[in-house]
Structure formats: C-alpha cells, structure tokens
Amino acid sequence: MVREKGAMEIRAMEEGEVRIKSPMALVTSPDGKKTGPVRGAHLGWTLNLYATETRRGAKGNNVTVKKTILEGVTGSVRSGNMMALMGASGAGKSSLLDCISLRNQKFEGNVFVDGKPADNAFFGLTAYVYQDDLFFPTLTVREHLRFHAMVRMPKTIQPHIKAERVESILLDVGLQGCSDALIGGASSLIRGISGGERKRVAVATELLSNPAILFLDEPTSGLDSFMAEAVCTLLRKLANTGKIVVCVIHQPSSDTFKLFTHLCLLAKGRMAYLGELPKAVDYFAALGHACPPNFNPADFFIEELAVVPSDYEKSMARLRVVTDAYQDSDLRKQNEKWLSKVDPAVLSKPRRRTGIAITEYPATADTQFWESCRRTILQYKREPVLTRARLVNSILMGVLLGLVYFDQDTTYKAVQNKIGVAFIVTMNQCISATFGVVQEVPRDFAVFMREYLAGANRVSSYFLARTLSEIPFQILFPLVFGSIVYGMVGLRPTAGAYITFCLVLILCANTAVSMGYALSAVFRNTTAAIAAGSVVIMPMALFSGLLLDMNNIAPWLRPLQFLSIIRYTYHAIIINEYANQPINCGFNVICPFRTGNAVLTYVGAAPDELSFNMGMLFVFMLCFRLIAFMALKWHSTRVASL
Ligand SMILES: Nc1ncnc2c1ncn2[C@@H]1O[C@H](COP(=O)(O)OP(=O)(O)OP(=O)(O)O)[C@@H](O)[C@H]1O
Structure with a gap:
C-alpha cells in the first residue's frame, strides 16, 4: 500500500483523475486504487544484530567470533518526522537503517508499522536511497525519471499523467535546469551532472512511487554544505507532507542539522539518544555533557560519542555511561510506550524472515x-x-x-x-x-x-x-x-x-x-x-x-x-x-x-x-x-x- 498526502504537488494515481485538492491522506494500493484514509503512520523497531567475523588467531589460524553490531536498539518514528541517524564511524548507523528498512533481515527482533509486524506490503510503502547512487550514465535526467515513472507507477495510470508526474517531481527537487543533461558518472566517459544533482536524482527516483517511508543512507556525503542543505530541505518538505524520513547523516552543518525534527544517536551499537532534535542538547547537558555555546550540536554529539584510538578504554567507559544513562532514562520509557500496544505474543515470537519478496509489480x-x-x-x-x-x-x-x-x-x-x-x-x-x-x-x-x-x-x-x-x-x-x-x-x-x-x-x-x-x-x-x-x-x-x-x-x-x-x-x-x-x-x-x-x-x-x-x-x-x-x-x- 502506498500512502499519499496532498500537501505538495501530488497527483491522484487513478486513471483519468489528475489532482487531489484536499490534503487528506490517502492509501493507494499498488494497482492505483484509493482504499481510504490512513492513520498517522508509525514505524517502530526493537532489535539486536549480530555478525560473525573471521579474525586471525594467535597461531595464525582463522578464528570465527560472534560480533554484536546492534544491541537492544528500540525506537520509533511517526509520519511527518524527519529523523537523523547519527553516531561516530562504526556506531551501527547503516546497519540499523538496513534493518529497519528490512533490506537486511538477519536481525533478531522486529519492525512494526502501526504496531503490526512489517510484512511484504512494507516494500510497497517504503523506498531506500542508497549511499552510492547507480544510474545508466547515457540517459538524461528526464529520460531516467520517465523510465522509472513508467515502471514504478501503477499500470492503471495513463502515460501522460506519469509524464506530468515526472515534470512535477523535477520541479520539486529543483532538477528542471539539468533535466536534459546526461547523468554520466565515474564509470563512464560521460562527465554528466554534479554530485548534488545525482543525489537529487536518486531521491526523485524513489519519490515517483510516492512512498510513505523514505530511508536514505548518507544522502549528503560528498556534497558541499550548500548542496547538503538543499537536499535536506527537500527531505524536510517531504516529511512535512506526512512522509516518514529516516536518514543516516554525517557532519551536517548547523543549518542542515536544524532541518531534522528528530535525532537518533548510536554509540557502539547501543542507543545514546532518541527524541526530538531541539531537546537533545538539554538532554546531554543534564548528563553533564554541555554543548559549548556557538558550537554545532551535530559536531558536539559526534565528538561525545567518538572512540579515541589513543584513549580507547576511557572512550569506551564514557560511551557506556551515556548509553546506560539513556537505558535508565524516562525518555527511553516514554519512547518505548508504543511497545505496550504491540501484541506480547508477537514480541516474544521469533520473527519470520520475509525476504524482499517482490510478488507484485506496479507495471506489466x-x-x-x-x-x-x-x-x-x-x-x-x-x-x-x-x-x-x-x-x-x-x-x-x-x-x-x-x-x-x-x-x-x-x-x-x-x-x-x-x-x-x-x-x-x-x-x-x-x-x-x-x-x-x-x-x-x-x-x-x-x-x-x-x-x-x-x-x-x-x-x-x-x-x-x-x-x-x-x-x-x-x-x-x-x-x-x-x-x-x-x-x-x-x-x-x-x-x-x-x-x-x-x-x-x-x-x-x-x-x-x-x-x-x-x-x-x-x-x-x-x-x-x-x-x-x-x-x-x-x-x-x-x-x-x-x-x-x-x-x-x-x-x-x-x-x-x-x-x-x-x-x-x-x-x-x-x-x-x-x-x-x-x-x-x-x-x-x-x-x-x-x-x-x-x-x-x-x-x-x-x-x-x-x-x-x-x-x-x-x-x-x-x-x-x-x-x-x-x-x-x-x-x-x-x-x-x-
Ligand atoms: N556483516 C558484517 N560482518 C561483520 N561486521 C560487520 C558487518 N556489518 C557491519 N559490521 C560492523 O558493524 C559495525 C557498524 O557498521 P556500520 O556500517 O553500521 O557503521 P556506521 O555507523 O554506518 O559506520 P560509518 O559511518 O563508518 O559508515 C562496524 O564495526 C562494522 O565493521
């Protein structure tokens, strides 16, 4: 099911019907038929992730060890929220994003949509923007989006409406200036569009199917602060239309950082903070970690949660204090209230892996x-x-x-x-x-x-x-x-x-x-x-x-x-x-x-x-x-x- 809301330039996905005037939320099934209004979507997760790692043993032999990547990570995000997933390098941000988007299903625990375990319909609700964008370099931006509109939008929609949708998205993401430029890229001899434009093409591609939940892995990596802010402004606009946006982000400028509504901080695979972004500074100040005045809070959090190699033991002890504090906090209890509404039998039952089962395609x-x-x-x-x-x-x-x-x-x-x-x-x-x-x-x-x-x-x-x-x-x-x-x-x-x-x-x-x-x-x-x-x-x-x-x-x-x-x-x-x-x-x-x-x-x-x-x-x-x-x-x- 695909959720639609009409605060932006959004078009009805029904044959012949062009525009939804009311901003009321709609649910659209993959065949494009409206099925009715939805509740404010809620995405929740509670999970552990382990991996096996092969290390060189003392005698030169290989030893396989079990490694904890995410431990007791529970969180949630609501429609209209734009959440930044942050932490030092190796904290587990990408791993968490992969788990909650079900792109990695090897975790223990579960992901819930409106309190119900995510099933195959989840893939119709969500879109994932990868960190490394891959495109056919010889297509123009418009041709690329046109292809995706034809294959990702329901077959019941007329081609001219799909074409209109492409034009409206080009406008929304600010790509109309380069819409006829070849995408190009490092793997091709064609120079193509800039890195920032590529990122916006990646986001625009995912928006064609109008997903209710958008996951993005470092959408601003490699961009200058101006471009990064432009991409995040676009994401915020999308969140404002009622979508859920979850985004792994590295070193945002303070202006870019302010665009997020919520923050999830990870430290060595454990939760360090989850909550409204403006309240994070006060939360850390209450723990005795005050952000200096005129300091970018995003940089401050990363520094606080970093493991300094020359001071490993002390850094780890500091991280334990911060993560234990979150574990014992009222904030965590508040954040996890939604779990009480989940059927206890579901919580205790091991999750069944669905795989990314693509059984239904929007296009023929x-x-x-x-x-x-x-x-x-x-x-x-x-x-x-x-x-x-x-x-x-x-x-x-x-x-x-x-x-x-x-x-x-x-x-x-x-x-x-x-x-x-x-x-x-x-x-x-x-x-x-x-x-x-x-x-x-x-x-x-x-x-x-x-x-x-x-x-x-x-x-x-x-x-x-x-x-x-x-x-x-x-x-x-x-x-x-x-x-x-x-x-x-x-x-x-x-x-x-x-x-x-x-x-x-x-x-x-x-x-x-x-x-x-x-x-x-x-x-x-x-x-x-x-x-x-x-x-x-x-x-x-x-x-x-x-x-x-x-x-x-x-x-x-x-x-x-x-x-x-x-x-x-x-x-x-x-x-x-x-x-x-x-x-x-x-x-x-x-x-x-x-x-x-x-x-x-x-x-x-x-x-x-x-x-x-x-x-x-x-x-x-x-x-x-x-x-x-x-x-x-x-x-x-x-x-x-x-
Ligand atoms: N399949 C795996 N097998 C072994 N270790 C893994 C696996 N996947 C991730 N890890 C480890 O888990 C930790 C978290 O990785 P992850 O990529 O999620 O971190 P990150 O916070 O996104 O880091 P970065 O910001 O550097 O991309 C790292 O130490 C990584 O080496």
Missing part, C-alpha cells in the same frame, strides 16, 4: 520490457565505448587483417594464409565480443539489481530487453568487419559464400556476446569476469583444431573440442571456403593440397559439417543466454531473500 511485464528496450537502444546510441569504439575496432581490425592477408588466390600457396585468416578472424570476434560485454554488463546488472529490489523491473523483462535490443548492433559489428576482410583478402567470390561467411561471423559474435553475459551474470564483477573469460577462451582456442593434433593428445581430452565455439566458427569458415572446391596446383608436382576437401581433412573438418557447426554456435548462444538468465535470477533472489 510488457511495459517493463519495452521501456527497458528503449533504454538499451539509447544506451547503445550514446555510449561511446559500447558502440563507437566497437565500430572503429571492427573497421580498423578488418582493414589491418585485409592488408596483411591482402588478395589471396586459389592456389595451394594461399591455403596457409586462408587458414590463418579464418583463425584470426574467429579469435577477433570471440575476444572483442566477449570482453566488450564483460566491460559493460556487470555495471548494468548492478543498476538492474537496484531496480529489481525496488520492485521496478522483472529479471525476465530486463534480460530479454537487454539482450534482444542489442541484436542489431551485434549484427552490424561482425558484418562491417567481415565484409572488409572478405573483400580485401579475396575469399571465394560468390554471393552465397560471402553471405554464409557473414552469417557465421554474426553467429560467432552473438555466441561470444552470450558467453560475456553468462560470465557477467555469474561473477557480477568486471575484473573477475575478464579473468574468467581468459580462462575460458584460451582452452577454446587450443581445441579449435589449428593448434593441436587431436589424435596426439590424451583421448579423455578430445571431447573438449566440442565445447569450443572457436572450433565451430573456424571450421565453418574453412568449410565455406574450401568444401568441394578445386585448388590450383599449377605444374607443381609437390602440392600439399590438391583439393579443398584435403584442406578440410588437414584441419579436422568435413565438407558436410557447415550446418552442424552453425547449428552448434546457435545452441551455444542459447545455452549461454540461459546460464546468464539463471545466474541473474539466482543472484536477485539471493539478494532479495537476504
């Missing part, structure tokens, strides 16, 4: 598919490395090989060069296609994973769109490369042979692309996928038929040749060139290849195996895509079930 699979296709095509059109570099590579490599193997004839003397060109063309296609993918796709998968966890995109919609919409490009590159090589080298001059050659290269490139997808999905990391790619491609080259005499290796190794896509491509090219073709021996008595079929025998191929080789490439292409899909699906369910 069709919408997700077509929107993802649009996005991938834009990406290909605009990404310089992905498209231009590969096109230039295809042309340059084609010309280079064409020059080296220029104008081969039909004599026996040209056989070795034609075998060479078949092998090198195959290797080029395999390597450039596989590594082209593993350089790009793990980054895309990481962005997709965020979309998946936000309930915005299905694995199947994204994967099909990503892989199908790039097919035209994966036809273009081998076609350009193959045509240059074919013409310059002077391979068999018939239209049929040329078309078959291009088809073989296109199949090879697409199979290699699929292999790149499989590696990217299994390893989800470019470095690891490149390393694994080398390990896979080298044996494939070895078993291609050119570098090894299969009759002179251990019999149990021979079947490996049938796993080599390089072998299938290389053989197909040679069969296309030489099957049942004459070879001009001239008047030479010593002629190593008197017929084309003798060349095939030499490389271990047979004249009638062309369709078999092409068929095997097709089968491998499908298998690699299936592996990629299954791996992506497995990773996403694993992340989601935490």
